């Protein structure tokens with residue numbers, strides 16, 4: 001190939017690569033396989049190696065390059081990067097809207113764009129004639145740091161803006177957004193860091209900031225950063241009337257925009273959006289700490305201008321904080337139903353996401369050592385979703401020297417038995433199955449809603465029953481009498497009757513619920529269901545060997561071992577017999593065992609030739625398998641037909657086995 005031809009081919013390849021990069025990283029909907037993408041990249045690399053003068057900084061081959069820096073250069077933002085006024089209450093949001101209306105002398109409803117407030121690192125990215133030229137952190141809003149080389153490594157950042165249909169690519173654009181890390185990427189990064197003996201990050205935001213501020217861009221390139229755009233500094237060469245249109249133009253140019261942004265016709269709609277998002281926030285793949293409301297009309301934005309350091313036309317409507325600072329008064333070991341000793345921090349009460357908390361889990365000794373948590377420490381605690389609050393980090397600068405390091409005891413605090421830590425485990429356990437704390441926790445679990453569902457039998461009651469030696473194992477519940485209950489504190493006739501009824505009702509259950517209730521280690525609700533699908537009765541399951549169990553898809557060796565160990569314990573067999581003697585029984589579920597695909601899940605992507613999707617689904621189901629809609633680590637197979645979509649990439653990322661049509665048909669035979 002001569003130079004002229006090479007130049008043309010290089011341009012063509014770059015365009016294709018930019019487009020497929022956009023399909024993959026921005027739209028999450030690739031059109032070609034990873035292998036094909038790699039082939040395009042390799043061809044471009046080869047040409048650039050041959051004709052080195054064709055290499056340009058915005059070539060996709062140049063994402064990871066550049067030498068480590070001594071320090072970042074300082075950049076002065078041409079248009080200051082402002083901050084936002086905050087609000088926490090609905091009333092403050094209505095006042096914000098009223099203020100704007102007064103200022104604009106109008107009483108008609110004003111549309112706002114509502115966006116998630118992303119908890120990342122604010123950056124500005126410059127595009128000159130569509131080419132990425134410079135990127136900087138927000139810094140103090142006036143000056144920031146030049147992180148161009150690091151930003152270039154982020155795959156979702158286009159190195160060239162894509163020519164969009166209606167809105168021409170601007171002559172000059174200062175696009176502003178947030179660099180962040182997805183929760184799952186953050187978890188994986190921390191695992192990797194820990195394994196390598198490197199620093200772990202307290203939260204995804206810190207991980208994103210730490211990764212973006214690496215002096216060596218090759219390190220940043222290995223960190224799973226993403227970028228979402230939400231606002232603009234200077235914009236020349238394109239007229240855009242509203243913020244909503246701006247965000248649409250961003251998308252068309254290849255700049256990723258958060259998918260939950262919504263155009264609200266009134267402030268009340270914006271308030272409703274906040275309410276909805278605050279419930280969904282834990283389900284989002286990244287952390288957000290509120291909603292940003294922006295007046296949609298850009299001309300009106302200009303008219304309103306800024307006050308102090310914030311625009312009058314925008315508002316950060318925050319969620320209730322789920323992190324707070326408090327002090328640890330004491331660290332206590334707590335014994336669970338499997339004997340595991342969990343260190344728990346007893347803290348000065350503090351409000352987290354609207355709930356007062358005074359206890360946080362410290363997980364295990366390794367976690368205590370890693371975070372160096374001591375009694376008396378000031379700590380940052382957080383609550384995510386329904387999970388128990390946890391200590392995120394210790395505020396070491398607030399130490400006075402009186403804080404005391406903590407070690408879990410080597411004797412069980414409840415029964416005095418030995419506490420052991422098995423080699424391959426992070427947890428320490430009390431070895432005595434008859435330990436009153438274990439007995440109590442096992443029975444609480446047995447009676448819980450998702451297990452035997454004994455309504456009204458809560459922790460306090462179980463504790464009293466165990467303390468008074470009225471029950472020693474779950475089966476004893478079925479022998480309790482009215483007189484037994486009447487001995488308890490605050491017990492009346494009516495309550496005793498209700499409890500006896502609830503216990504009686506629970507005799508009739510299902511096998512999955514019973515299996516879950518027994519409290520076999522590693523057997524949660526889902527695993528209990530799966531086991532029940534393969535073994536229609538307890539009698540069938542009890543003699544199963546590790547080998548047989550591991551042959552079931554999704555049953556790993558650890559689970560198999562734990563099931564076998566459970567039924568090998570004479571005490572557990574005795575309890576099962578006792579339960580039967582008290583009339584505990586379950587309805588048989590239709591036997592799924594033995595069907596070829598039982599317990600297996602399939603996903604289809606792309607078109608099949610020999611049969612339709614519906615036919616394929618029916619065939620899988622007829623063999624006991626199921627067809628699901630999104631790929632996860634537990635998906636058994638992704639079946640790939642012609643023109644597959646993004647699920648193929650998901651499968652590769654999650655290492656889910658991939659079948660082509662032929663292999664799939666063979667499996668059905």
Ligand code: IVH
Pocket residue numbers: 082083084115116117118119120121122123138177178230231292311314316
């Ligand atoms: S707009 C003048 N939109 O919050 C308005 N900011 O407190 C400029 N942030 O540093 C910001 N998500 O980086 C805007 N959807 C969003 C945002 C957002 C997060 C950050 C932003 C800024 C800070 C302002």
